[in-house]
Amino acid sequence: MITSQRMAVVDRNASALGVSPDRLMENAGAALGREAKREDPDDAVVLAGTGNNGGDALVAARFLSNVADVTTVLLGRSSRIRSQEASESWRILERSEANLVELRDSTALDDLNFDVDVVVDGMLGVGVSGGLREPVASAVETVNGSDARVVSADVPSGVDPDVEEPSGGYVDADAVVTFHDEKRVHGALDARVVVADIGIPDSAEELVGQGDLWLLQRMPDAHKGDHGRVLVVGGGPYTGAPGLTARATLRAGADLVEVVAPERAADAVASYSPDLITSALDGDHLKPRHVDGVAERAEDADTVVVGPGLGSADETLDAVGELLPRLDNAVVDADALRKIDTVDEDAEVIATPHAGELAHHVDGVPDGWRERRPVVERFAEEKGVVTLLKGRYDVVSDGSETRASRTGNPGMTVGGTGDVLAGVCGALSARLGCFDAACIAAFANGRAGDAVVEEKGYGITATDLVEALPQALRKDEDV
Ligand SMILES: NC(=O)C1=CN([C@@H]2O[C@H](COP(=O)(O)OP(=O)(O)OC[C@H]3O[C@@H](n4cnc5c(N)ncnc54)[C@H](O)[C@@H]3O)[C@@H](O)[C@H]2O)[C@H](O)CC1
Numbered sequence: 001m002i003t004s005q006r007m008a009v010v011d012r013n014a015s016a017l018g019v020s021p022d023r024l025m026e027n028a029g030a031a032l033g034r035e036a037k038r039e040d041p042d043d044a045v046v047l048a049g050t051g052n053n054g055g056d057a058l059v060a061a062r063f064l065s066n067v068a069d070v071t072t073v074l075l076g077r078s079s080r081i082r083s084q085e086a087s088e089s090w091r092i093l094e095r096s097e098a099n100l101v102e103l104r105d106s107t108a109l110d111d112l113n114f115d116v117d118v119v120v121d122g123m124l125g126v127g128v129s130g131g132l133r134e135p136v137a138s139a140v141e142t143v144n145g146s147d148a149r150v151v152s153a154d155v156p157s158g159v160d161p162d163v164e165e166p167s168g169g170y171v172d173a174d175a176v177v178t179f180h181d182e183k184r185v186h187g188a189l190d191a192r193v194v195v196a197d198i199g200i201p202d203s204a205e206e207l208v209g210q211g212d213l214w215l216l217q218r219m220p221d222a223h224k225g226d227h228g229r230v231l232v233v234g235g236g237p238y239t240g241a242p243g244l245t246a247r248a249t250l251r252a253g254a255d256l257v258e259v260v261a262p263e264r265a266a267d268a269v270a271s272y273s274p275d276l277i278t279s280a281l282d283g284d285h286l287k288p289r290h291v292d293g294v295a296e297r298a299e300d301a302d303t304v305v306v307g308p309g310l311g312s313a314d315e316t317l318d319a320v321g322e323l324l325p326r327l328d329n330a331v332v333d334a335d336a337l338r339k340i341d342t343v344d345e346d347a348e349v350i351a352t353p354h355a356g357e358l359a360h361h362v363d364g365v366p367d368g369w370r371e372r373r374p375v376v377e378r379f380a381e382e383k384g385v386v387t388l389l390k391g392r393y394d395v396v397s398d399g400s401e402t403r404a405s406r407t408g409n410p411g412m413t414v415g416g417t418g419d420v421l422a423g424v425c426g427a428l429s430a431r432l433g434c435f436d437a438a439c440i441a442a443f444a445n446g447r448a449g450d451a452v453v454e455e456k457g458y459g460i461t462a463t464d465l466v467e468a469l470p471q472a473l474r475k476d477e478d479v
Pocket residue numbers: 007011024025028049050051052053054055056082123124125126127128129130131132133134136153154155179180198
């Protein structure tokens with residue numbers, strides 16, 4: 001089962017891996033054409049929209065025309081076809097002397113002969129939005145009124161692929177050729193559903209890529225403070241860590257960040273970066289008597305990052321054990337991970353262990369990323385937290401799905417890169433679900449490290465990483 005948003009991400013990851021949209025459209029159209037050829041039709045009508053669902057149907061028309069008389073009807077002018085790939089398919093049909101109709105409006109439907117063996121429905125796919133507009137609305141009615149066998153591309157036109165039950169007007173298909181993976185609505189249809197493999201490599205789903213960054217670009221433009229108010233609870237024996245985390249949250253797009261830290265660490269944060277709000281806790285490490293005050297501040301934050309630089313004094317771990325269950329959105333890092341069992345089961349939590357920290361909770365962490373996947377998945381499932389296991393390849397799981405990120409380099413073993421990653425998780429989880437946030441954070445953190453090494457060579461510092469984050473969170477133009 002895949003949502004249309006996840007499909008768009010996977011499409012772009014496939015493209016970034018070199019499997020271009022026109023390869024996917026050719027494979028999709030060929031599968032659609034094969035299904036339309038079943039039962040040896042003599043004649044067919046292909047209905048193509050101006051989007052890529054239509055593009056698939058134009059490819060299918062080419063395959064079908066080798067065995068049947070095909071009339072291809074574009075719902076609009078060919079100049080309105082949106083993508084290059086679909087336009088090229090139209091031009092191929094033109095050059096091939098195919099029988100083409102550009103439907104100007106719904107009245108022209110009456111001139112068409114729908115008394116054919118098969119109709120290919122490539123009017124709308126996962127790009128459908130809102131109630132059916134003309135001429136699609138009339139075309140759907142005409143198709144549903146015909147005796148032809150109807151084969152729909154991806155989803156029957158008119159249904160929203162991400163809902164359980166179709167609603168409003170839609171094509172009552174006999175068969176649906178859906179691409180790559182089932183869509184939610186298919187379960188409610190009484191059509192034959194064929195899942196067509198269109199050549200998307202597994203790694204387009206299993207490896208975090210530029211397509212995942214595209215997800216971030218789609219976020220609605222937030223107003224100040226609407227998104228990304230992050231609280232960082234850290235510092236103690238280590239004074240630099242919470243500042244790195246906090247600065248990273250800003251560089252990863254958070255609107256506001258506040259650091260709560262013991263006084264020496266709070267001073268270090270304030271001198272590191274004036275745009276960080278700090279609140280000092282008396283003493284030199286987090287104590288249980290601080291917890292009420294910190295929990296109160298957490299009320300105003302979208303996400304609380306707990307851990308960077310806290311140290312592992314008994315009193316501090318006790319305090320962490322009292323604080324975590326009171327948080328409903330948290331990133332748990334470093335020494336705070338020892339108390340991961342105390343998080344509230346309904347809370348949205350990202351845990352960011354390295355192999356050593358995870359080893360406290362599981363019996364053995366294998367070396368290879370593929371061998372690590374079941375270990376991370378099981379830990380995430382048992383603890384009910386999204387888990388990002390840092391390593392040569394970062395492995396991220398929400399307990400049912402597991403992805404890996406290949407970005408990053410040996411230069412990033414320098415101290416502080418984990419603090420930066422925790423900050424990026426905090427910023428993104430204020431805008432995305434925890435699993436997507438952790439995946440994109442792992443990918444961007446490593447990509448920032450790669451960019452710094454590319455520019456400056458090895459010997460990078462965590463502060464270099466922080467400054468490289470904005471660029472690392474932007475996908476390349478051509479994906
Ligand atoms: N990896 C894959 O799964 C592949 C999928 N392909 C096909 O691409 C479509 C999605 O294409 P897209 O261009 O994003 O959108 P659609 O073609 O589904 O529809 C957009 C098109 O329709 C118009 N429109 C939208 N809503 C309405 C409405 N309510 N009434 C009338 N018209 C509407 C809109 O204006 C656009 O013109 C996917 O389903 C697959 O079939 C790739 O081709 C292969 C890889």
